[in-house]
Amino acid sequence: MMKRVYLDYSATTPLRPEAARAMAHYLDDEFGNPSSVHSYGRDARLAVEEARRQTLAALGAGDGRLVYTGSGSEADCLAVIGFARRHPGGCVIRSSIEHKAVIESTKVLASGGYDVRVAPVKADGTVDLERLVGLLPDDGRPTLVSVMWANNETGVIQPLKALAELCRDRGATFHSDAVQALGKIPLEVDAVGVDLVAFSAHKLGGPKGVGALYVSGAVELEPIVYGGGQESGLRSGTENVAGIVGFAAAVAASISELEPETERLSALRDRLSVGLHKTLPGIVVNGGDALQRLPNVLNISVPNIDLEGVLTALDLEGICVSSGSACSTGSVEPSHVIAAMGREGELASNAIRLSLGWGTRAEDIEYALEVFPKVVQRVREFSGH
Amino acid sequence: MSGGVDSSLAAAMLVERGYDVVGATIKTFCYADVPGSSKTCCGLEGIADARAVAQKLGIPHYVFDLEDEFTHDVIDDFVTEYAAGRTPNPCVLCNSYTKFSDLLRRARMLGCERIATGHYARCVRSGLGTQLMRATDRAKDQTYFLWGIDRDVLERLELPVGELGKSEVRRRARQLGLATADKPESFDICFVPDGDYAGFLATRLDGEHPAFRPGPILTVDGDEVGQHDGYCRYTIGQRKRLPGGFTAPMYVVRIEPGTRSVIIGPSSALDSTEITLAGMNWLGDPPAAGDEVGVQIRHRGQVVTGTIDELDGERALIRLHVAHRAVTPGQSAAIYAGETLLGGGVIGTGFSI
Numbered sequence: 001m002m003k004r005v006y007l008d009y010s011a012t013t014p015l016r017p018e019a020a021r022a023m024a025h026y027l028d029d030e031f032g033n034p035s036s037v038h039s040y041g042r043d044a045r046l047a048v049e050e051a052r053r054q055t056l057a058a059l060g061a062g063d064g065r066l067v068y069t070g071s072g073s074e075a076d077c078l079a080v081i082g083f084a085r086r087h088p089g090g091c092v093i094r095s096s097i098e099h100k101a102v103i104e105s106t107k108v109l110a111s112g113g114y115d116v117r118v119a120p121v122k123a124d125g126t127v128d129l130e131r132l133v134g135l136l137p138d139d140g141r142p143t144l145v146s147v148m149w150a151n152n153e154t155g156v157i158q159p160l161k162a163l164a165e166l167c168r169d170r171g172a173t174f175h176s177d178a179v180q181a182l183g184k185i186p187l188e189v190d191a192v193g194v195d196l197v198a199f200s201a202h203k204l205g206g207p208k209g210v211g212a213l214y215v216s217g218a219v220e221l222e223p224i225v226y227g228g229g230q231e232s233g234l235r236s237g238t239e240n241v242a243g244i245v246g247f248a249a250a251v252a253a254s255i256s257e258l259e260p261e262t263e264r265l266s267a268l269r270d271r272l273s274v275g276l277h278k279t280l281p282g283i284v285v286n287g288g289d290a291l292q293r294l295p296n297v298l299n300i301s302v303p304n305i306d307l308e309g310v311l312t313a314l315d316l317e318g319i320c321v322s323s324g325s326a327c328s329t330g331s332v333e334p335s336h337v338i339a340a341m342g343r344e345g346e347l348a349s350n351a352i353r354l355s356l357g358w359g360t361r362a363e364d365i366e367y368a369l370e371v372f373p374k375v376v377q378r379v380r381e382f383s384g385h
Numbered sequence: 386m387s388g389g390v391d392s393s394l395a396a397a398m399l400v401e402r403g404y405d406v407v408g409a410t411i412k413t414f415c416y417a418d419v420p421g422s423s424k425t426c427c428g429l430e431g432i433a434d435a436r437a438v439a440q441k442l443g444i445p446h447y448v449f450d451l452e453d454e455f456t457h458d459v460i461d462d463f464v465t466e467y468a469a470g471r472t473p474n475p476c477v478l479c480n481s482y483t484k485f486s487d488l489l490r491r492a493r494m495l496g497c498e499r500i501a502t503g504h505y506a507r508c509v510r511s512g513l514g515t516q517l518m519r520a521t522d523r524a525k526d527q528t529y530f531l532w533g534i535d536r537d538v539l540e541r542l543e544l545p546v547g548e549l550g551k552s553e554v555r556r557r558a559r560q561l562g563l564a565t566a567d568k569p570e571s572f573d574i575c576f577v578p579d580g581d582y583a584g585f586l587a588t589r590l591d592g593e594h595p596a597f598r599p600g601p602i603l604t605v606d607g608d609e610v611g612q613h614d615g616y617c618r619y620t621i622g623q624r625k626r627l628p629g630g631f632t633a634p635m636y637v638v639r640i641e642p643g644t645r646s647v648i649i650g651p652s653s654a655l656d657s658t659e660i661t662l663a664g665m666n667w668l669g670d671p672p673a674a675g676d677e678v679g680v681q682i683r684h685r686g687q688v689v690t691g692t693i694d695e696l697d698g699e700r701a702l703i704r705l706h707v708a709h710r711a712v713t714p715g716q717s718a719a720i721y722a723g724e725t726l727l728g729g730g731v732i733g734t735g736f737s738i
Binding site: 306308309310312313315316378379381382383384 | 407445447449450490491493494495496
């Protein structure tokens with residue numbers, strides 16, 4: 001069997017054993033529907049509510065609701081579309097580097113005539129606060145500002161506190177997609193003062209198919225999925241009990257090791273960055289200061305390469321990384337995030353994301369450092385660059 | 386791996402022979418923009434089928450995005466050729482560039498030494514180098530489409546199904562449990578799945594382009610007998626969309642884009658004993674003036690013997706011993722010596738060298 005090195009934790013992660021253990025029970029004996037009145041239902045209900053309580057506490061969120069969804073994307077859509085439906089004639093402002101879930105849902109709103117505005121980011125990948133202020137409507141209309149906590153491609157952490165303060169001052173509702181940030185940096189949702197926060201379980205060792213939207217006390221949303229009125233009426237559909245329990249276990253596990261892992265992963269990431277700079281002159285790191293980025297993400301632009309060639313050749317050598325975004329056919333498309341940061345031409349289209357996680361070892365990084373330049377050289381030889 | 390049965394089996398045969406095989410599907414076009422594209426063998430469905438076969442064979446599979454290259458090399462030519470009153474053959478260009486040269490370049494990036502496809506043709510290696518020969522199953526032979534491939538590619542090319550018949554291919558594919566064993570064949574041009582070339586051209590050319598504007602229909606004697614609604618809707622040998630009332634059936638024999646004229650004539654006016662070719666490509670050492678060769682001007686068409694009259698690096702004039710019918714500018718002539726494909730060129734409009 002070929003050696004495989006997984007450096008794509010931002011795409012998804014393996015299931016943490018803690019999550020697997022917690023879930024097993026609810027996939028087997030305790031299969032109840034939390035809405036049922038009988039004992040199976042009650043046990044399932046208890047599990048969901050205990051998971052919710054634990055997770056809210058771990059997020060530093062006391063005063064709001066946690067609405068479980070089927071994915072992080074669904075949580076984003078519920079925040080954006082749910083807000084707009086509740087507030088006809090309002091305004092949604094998003095940053096230019098949001099996840100597709102936010103971008104596409106605001107496009108749907110805009111095509112229906114809703115006022116949608118886009119705030120640019122600076123070269124370091126953080127949202128331009130001055131420009132954002134200029135976009136806020138001054139007629140007192142209900143407004144949602146959506147800026148992600150940390151970017152999924154570059155790992156750049158946004159100035160959440162400043163954004164939350166700005167929104168509070170101007171009476172806007174603040175939504176943040178924290179799918180990548182959860183489990184990588186401390187969140188403290190209440191202390192920061194965010195109104196809506198989207199999460200996903202599988203980015204931090206939970207199962208796929210579970211997400212959640214934190215909704216602070218005062219915020220009102222319309223649901224986007226209708227039915228039995230589960231999740232305080234905001235997300236109908238029988239709860240994914242095992243998934244929710246696994247999500248809670250994964251959150252607990254990643255938060256309990258947050259400090260040592262931050263230190264370990266940022267050291268590995270920096271080793272990777274330094275090593276690649278040595279063997280591949282001309283590469284640039286996307287996203288400013290390392291301290292302003294998630295500890296586990298390194299996004300580099302490599303000049304003079306055929307990106308698709310490099311990604312596939314790396315895969316054949318067992319190194320699993322990714323580029324901006326993969327389209328449905330599996331081919332590679334240039335990244336809107338890197339382009340929004342002002343990178344042009346080749347540097348915008350040749351971005352590669354390497355993302356680490358709890359399973360990443362020093363020898364994995366050494367293997368990547370050995371293979372990466374060989375592959376780049378070979379691809380350059382045959383691509384006419 | 387297009388997702389079709391031929392390339393699926395080609396991959397399986399190479400795995401059986403012990404090669405370290407990597408599956409690749411070429412994405413040539415944005416299928417989302419093409420209505421009815423699910424019918425073509427290289428659409429999204431094709432990618433999914435190819436992936437399923439690769440999984441069955443236990444080999445990795447990738448999509449090679451060659452959209453930019455394909456647009457530049459194949460589609461742009463398709464459009465300019467029709468605009469110039471010729472009838473292009475995009476499948477030849479796709480083979481000349483995309484499916485072989487571009488594929489090989491990608492393959493080398495991945496560290497692969499050779500490429501293979503599911504074409505019905507044979508690579509025969511000897512002390513003289515590699516020759517491209519007709520498939521054993523003559524009815525399936527696809528060498529006509531391959532005259533334009535780069536001779537350097539031949540040295541690194543494997544065509545495993547070229548020695549099998551189609552029924553044998555299907556039988557073996559079923560035996561191997563390949564999902565695509567009974568998939569129907571596709572014949573359309575992949576980027577015009579509905580066959581509406583004029584409609585496709587309208588998306589790429591200015592609506593005021595002469596190719597779409599009305600013009601006269603003239604007989605070979607110069608009599609105007611009607612009007613047409615754009616010469617891009619006509620090709621040599623066509624009978625449809627022509628005025629009636631003649632004693633003998635009439636065919637398009639020539640298109641003159643300068644005056645937007647479509648010239649028609651009786652069947653006999655379609656015969657030519659002379660072919661001028663441009664953009665010559667040779668898969669081995671070129672033949673010399675005076676050599677006798679076989680000339681084929683359409684896929685599955687008959688081969689007519691001819692003598693090379695004049696030849697330079699780019700062009701050739703061939704005198705045919707028997708007339709070929711409807712020699713169509715823009716189409717290809719593949720040139721053979723017996724079963725061996727020597728090369729070919731694009732049919733021109735009677736220039737002199």
